[in-house]
Amino acid sequence: MSNPLRVTVWNEYRHERNPNHSASHVYPEGMHAPIANSLREAGMEVRVATLDEYDHGLTEEVLANTDVLTWWGHAAHHEVADHIVDRVQARVLEGMGLVCLHSAHYSKIFKRLMGTTCNLKWREAGERERIWVVDRAHPITSGLPEHFVLEHEEMYGETFDIPPPDHLVLISWFAGGEVFRSGCCYNRGAGKVFYFRPGHETYPTYYDGNVLKVIANGVRWAAPHHGPAPVFDNQAPLEPLPAH
Amino acid sequence: MSNPLRVTVWNEYRHERNPNHSASHVYPEGMHAPIANSLREAGMEVRVATLDEYDHGLTEEVLANTDVLTWWGHAAHHEVADHIVDRVQARVLEGMGLVCLHSAHYSKIFKRLMGTTCNLKWREAGERERIWVVDRAHPITSGLPEHFVLEHEEMYGETFDIPPPDHLVLISWFAGGEVFRSGCCYNRGAGKVFYFRPGHETYPTYYDGNVLKVIANGVRWAAPHHGPAPVFDNQAPLEPLPAH
Amino acid sequence: MSNPLRVTVWNEYRHERNPNHSASHVYPEGMHAPIANSLREAGMEVRVATLDEYDHGLTEEVLANTDVLTWWGHAAHHEVADHIVDRVQARVLEGMGLVCLHSAHYSKIFKRLMGTTCNLKWREAGERERIWVVDRAHPITSGLPEHFVLEHEEMYGETFDIPPPDHLVLISWFAGGEVFRSGCCYNRGAGKVFYFRPGHETYPTYYDGNVLKVIANGVRWAAPHHGPAPVFDNQAPLEPLPAH
Amino acid sequence: MSNPLRVTVWNEYRHERNPNHSASHVYPEGMHAPIANSLREAGMEVRVATLDEYDHGLTEEVLANTDVLTWWGHAAHHEVADHIVDRVQARVLEGMGLVCLHSAHYSKIFKRLMGTTCNLKWREAGERERIWVVDRAHPITSGLPEHFVLEHEEMYGETFDIPPPDHLVLISWFAGGEVFRSGCCYNRGAGKVFYFRPGHETYPTYYDGNVLKVIANGVRWAAPHHGPAPVFDNQAPLEPLPAH
Numbered sequence: 001m002s003n004p005l006r007v008t009v010w011n012e013y014r015h016e017r018n019p020n021h022s023a024s025h026v027y028p029e030g031m032h033a034p035i036a037n038s039l040r041e042a043g044m045e046v047r048v049a050t051l052d053e054y055d056h057g058l059t060e061e062v063l064a065n066t067d068v069l070t071w072w073g074h075a076a077h078h079e080v081a082d083h084i085v086d087r088v089q090a091r092v093l094e095g096m097g098l099v100c101l102h103s104a105h106y107s108k109i110f111k112r113l114m115g116t117t118c119n120l121k122w123r124e125a126g127e128r129e130r131i132w133v134v135d136r137a138h139p140i141t142s143g144l145p146e147h148f149v150l151e152h153e154e155m156y157g158e159t160f161d162i163p164p165p166d167h168l169v170l171i172s173w174f175a176g177g178e179v180f181r182s183g184c185c186y187n188r189g190a191g192k193v194f195y196f197r198p199g200h201e202t203y204p205t206y207y208d209g210n211v212l213k214v215i216a217n218g219v220r221w222a223a224p225h226h227g228p229a230p231v232f233d234n235q236a237p238l239e240p241l242p243a244h
Numbered sequence: 245m246s247n248p249l250r251v252t253v254w255n256e257y258r259h260e261r262n263p264n265h266s267a268s269h270v271y272p273e274g275m276h277a278p279i280a281n282s283l284r285e286a287g288m289e290v291r292v293a294t295l296d297e298y299d300h301g302l303t304e305e306v307l308a309n310t311d312v313l314t315w316w317g318h319a320a321h322h323e324v325a326d327h328i329v330d331r332v333q334a335r336v337l338e339g340m341g342l343v344c345l346h347s348a349h350y351s352k353i354f355k356r357l358m359g360t361t362c363n364l365k366w367r368e369a370g371e372r373e374r375i376w377v378v379d380r381a382h383p384i385t386s387g388l389p390e391h392f393v394l395e396h397e398e399m400y401g402e403t404f405d406i407p408p409p410d411h412l413v414l415i416s417w418f419a420g421g422e423v424f425r426s427g428c429c430y431n432r433g434a435g436k437v438f439y440f441r442p443g444h445e446t447y448p449t450y451y452d453g454n455v456l457k458v459i460a461n462g463v464r465w466a467a468p469h470h471g472p473a474p475v476f477d478n479q480a481p482l483e484p485l486p487a488h
Numbered sequence: 489m490s491n492p493l494r495v496t497v498w499n500e501y502r503h504e505r506n507p508n509h510s511a512s513h514v515y516p517e518g519m520h521a522p523i524a525n526s527l528r529e530a531g532m533e534v535r536v537a538t539l540d541e542y543d544h545g546l547t548e549e550v551l552a553n554t555d556v557l558t559w560w561g562h563a564a565h566h567e568v569a570d571h572i573v574d575r576v577q578a579r580v581l582e583g584m585g586l587v588c589l590h591s592a593h594y595s596k597i598f599k600r601l602m603g604t605t606c607n608l609k610w611r612e613a614g615e616r617e618r619i620w621v622v623d624r625a626h627p628i629t630s631g632l633p634e635h636f637v638l639e640h641e642e643m644y645g646e647t648f649d650i651p652p653p654d655h656l657v658l659i660s661w662f663a664g665g666e667v668f669r670s671g672c673c674y675n676r677g678a679g680k681v682f683y684f685r686p687g688h689e690t691y692p693t694y695y696d697g698n699v700l701k702v703i704a705n706g707v708r709w710a711a712p713h714h715g716p717a718p719v720f721d722n723q724a725p726l727e728p729l730p731a732h
Numbered sequence: 733m734s735n736p737l738r739v740t741v742w743n744e745y746r747h748e749r750n751p752n753h754s755a756s757h758v759y760p761e762g763m764h765a766p767i768a769n770s771l772r773e774a775g776m777e778v779r780v781a782t783l784d785e786y787d788h789g790l791t792e793e794v795l796a797n798t799d800v801l802t803w804w805g806h807a808a809h810h811e812v813a814d815h816i817v818d819r820v821q822a823r824v825l826e827g828m829g830l831v832c833l834h835s836a837h838y839s840k841i842f843k844r845l846m847g848t849t850c851n852l853k854w855r856e857a858g859e860r861e862r863i864w865v866v867d868r869a870h871p872i873t874s875g876l877p878e879h880f881v882l883e884h885e886e887m888y889g890e891t892f893d894i895p896p897p898d899h900l901v902l903i904s905w906f907a908g909g910e911v912f913r914s915g916c917c918y919n920r921g922a923g924k925v926f927y928f929r930p931g932h933e934t935y936p937t938y939y940d941g942n943v944l945k946v947i948a949n950g951v952r953w954a955a956p957h958h959g960p961a962p963v964f965d966n967q968a969p970l971e972p973l974p975a976h
Contacts, residue, residue: 115821127973132666137339137436171669175973176969179660187411189381189849191381227385230891232851232891239907242907337649359600361677378891402866402878417910419727421726432651433605476649479610479643481613481664486663583869621959625922625924632960634961676869677868679869715868716873
């Protein structure tokens with residue numbers, strides 16, 4: 001029997017602590033709480049880390065013991081220290097999975113791993129979003145319906161300035177007329193990165209059963225697979241070379 | 245705890261039954277035997293099916309109870325009945341995994357799913373093959389070294405006339421000067437297809453630990469994930485349409 | 489200076505010849521007419537071929553002198569002879585480009601090249617379609633706006649049962665709530681295949697400037713590039729092999 | 733008739749100016765010279781820029797007038813100023829093509845656009861390299877043979893720590909036993925990036941006709957296509973939203 005996946009749920013955790021922000025009413029225990037609870041119920045070993053902790057809660061020791069890191073950030077991307085971004089990037093390339101949620105599209109770590117601006121269109125109008133599966137062979141779609149609805153969400157629209165995903169799994173339809181690549185998979189180094197769109201802080205998105213299912217599936221997909229550790233730099237030949 | 249994967253190991257099983265063919269000495273119980281044994285040891289539920297059985301051993305009932313089908317064929321591709329190919333293709337698109345081994349590149353089912361000729365260069369000279377991992381984030385590389393060696397194999401060389409793989413996992417080097425895309429992943433319908441190169445019938449390739457590991461990993465990767473069952477054809481609108 | 493591209497515009501050409509069908513009013517000279525005219529204006533050398541001609545207008549000689557073939561079919565896919573499908577497939581794999589329009593998703597040639605059912609959802613309600621560019625680096629998007637609108641079109645919705653495109657260029661939004669991968673690129677053999685969604689026979693879609701621009705760009709992208717002609721089958725080694 | 737492509741050939745240009753370095757004998761006018769000459773003969777408008785010029789020769793004005801930038805660097809990657817890397821990255825995402833040659837795999841700009849370490853195996857043993865075409869539908873293979881030989885080159889071997897290419901076009905075989913993904917295409921923002929492996933400074937690689945053909949094809953492929961300029965940030969709805 002395999003050990004449980006070790007997941008660290010990272011949250012900026014600022015909006016929810018501001019009593020004047022509606023997020024504090026929607027997520028009184030933080031947006032990380034329903035995500036962490038759901039992953040625990042799925043049998044994973046979950047810890048939470050937040051921006052205002054020492055090293056943003058992402059010490060070398062925490063990352064060394066994390067199989068998959070989920071990330072939600074929004075207003076304070078610039079407060080994430082560059083050396084912590086370096087550390088997370090190195091761990092991803094070494095095999096740790098990364099699941100970037102919603103406004104994490106604009107986090108330093110996602111932009112670093114993508115190499116593009118990761119910019120997009122947005123609108124806060126609480127409109128209807130329909131999320132469609134477009135690759136039903138992909139494990140992230142396990143147990144999902146063909147499409148599901150979020151009655152009120154922030155719109156994110158194309159152009160989404162990301163590299164073409166290695167696998168595109170989900171596409172969103174918005175009532176206001178836009179579409180968006182909402183479930184995007186990338187292999188980077190020994191690690192896997194999944195971007196999943198929904199989750200504005202003023203809507204109860206992270207209590208939605210389908211959203212939580214996608215996150216759990218994304219974490220499982222992004223778990224390390226222990227492929228070979230590469231050897232780099234100068235190498236002796238494996239076959240005899242002719243003298244010259 | 246999840247149920248064991250149900251695997252059907254399909255083998256043409258002609259060379260090995262011909263006492264004048266060296267395959268009969270290398271694989272006295274058939275090439276399916278070491279593959280099936282290895283998958284059983286990995287905890288899978290394995291049955292064997294061969295060309296000369298009724299329906300080539302691939303009845304509706306067998307396929308309905310198969311999660312992943314592995315396929316080895318060579319000299320008798322043309323003897324596989326078209327209605328069985330239809331049946332296998334339908335099951336793959338419905339979610340059954342398919343792992344095509346070596347000369348199965350030229351099987352009816354692989355060509356059908358690829359849409360190309362699937363032709364290639366070959367040479368039977370028993371030369372050295374080095375198989376290199378090129379996507380270590382992929383689950384098929386789990387537990388593999390960066391590269392492994394088969395001392396004596398048939399050469400397969402590019403141009404390999406296949407669609408660009410959705411993921412390219414392995415590339416072979418041959419002593420005679422060729423390269424080959426040896427581990428190729430495709431999503432097709434709800435199913436996943438993995439092509440894996442080695443396995444000429446006159447060499448003991450299917451006793452090699454790394455080869456068997458790739459096959460087991462490929463079977464696990466190709467297992468169904470139970471994404472949504474699609475609804476096709478005429479649909480009522482989900483949103484009210486303006487009269488016009 | 490390079491020679492003009494030689495394009496064959498293939499059309500089923502049945503609906504438009506039926507005076508009781510509204511297509512006969514929208515496209516009195518056939519749906520091929522505005523497409524052919526637009527490609528001629530773009531400097532290409534265009535001929536037209538239709539189902540009811542000898543060999544459906546696709547003789548060996550015509551195909552041998554075609555750089556890119558565009559295809560529109562709908563009600564009579566089953567009347568296209570299999571040996572002509574074989575012939576077109578062989579030419580595509582040999583380098584001829586293929587641009588499949590709208591209901592050609594269900595043509596024999598497209599299904600043959602894809603290996604999947606190519607099924608989808610549809611609705612004839614004359615609803616609004618918004619077509620969004622999602623890969624602005626791709627030549628097919630040259631000169632397009634970020635998105636464009638077709639006021640009245642048939643809906644096509646996901647699940648679209650195709651292989652994951654090598655490049656996904658366009659995604660459609662429909663008023664009724666669906667999305668669709670509307671611009672899909674595939675390399676197959678030496679040939680390139682572009683699927684482009686819009687073009688129901690009862691709407692004036694093929695008079696739309698953006699639609700015609702996508703078709704012209706698609707034809708240019710799909711034009712042969714004269715890569716190497718592959719050599720298949722048995723090969724002598726390029727490097728000396730050790731005796732054994 | 734279209735205007736000629738405007739290409740800037742960037743070269744670190746240090747080895748060749750050192751009379752004790754063999755590169756000074758192989759490339760007495762700099763490695764940029766044969767590349768620039770070949771692109772000029774192909775009808776392009778070529779300028780040269782080098783590390784030790786003001787702004788490394790890559791002023792805002794130069795980049796604004798460059799369609800495609802080729803890059804060769806090796807020993808002085810760290811001397812390229814970060815603000816120039818920012819500038820080049822911004823121009824690539826805006827549409828300028830980038831062709832990275834050989835040891836440019838480790839340049840700041842390539843690593844920035846890839847998001848990975850871009851590390852690899854290497855060996856300076858002057859061994860034989862065979863470069864195989866694996867996607868003959870791709871324009872970069874135009875006019876190439878199925879494979880070509882460089883008698884003496886530095887080895888680069890997998891693991892090459894890059895994202896899976898959007899298109900993999902070339903794979904190298906090395907006499908010493910390694911393989912390498914030698915022709916890799918990426919779309920990033922509105923720009924296209926091509927990595928091409930050969931070109932160690934002590935071998936006459938950039939006088940080889942096939943190598944020069946690949947570079948010219950790569951430059952043509954990477955040329956801007958003038959897709960839509962994206963609009964980002966807050967957007968009004970395109971469709972009326974229900975009050976709520």
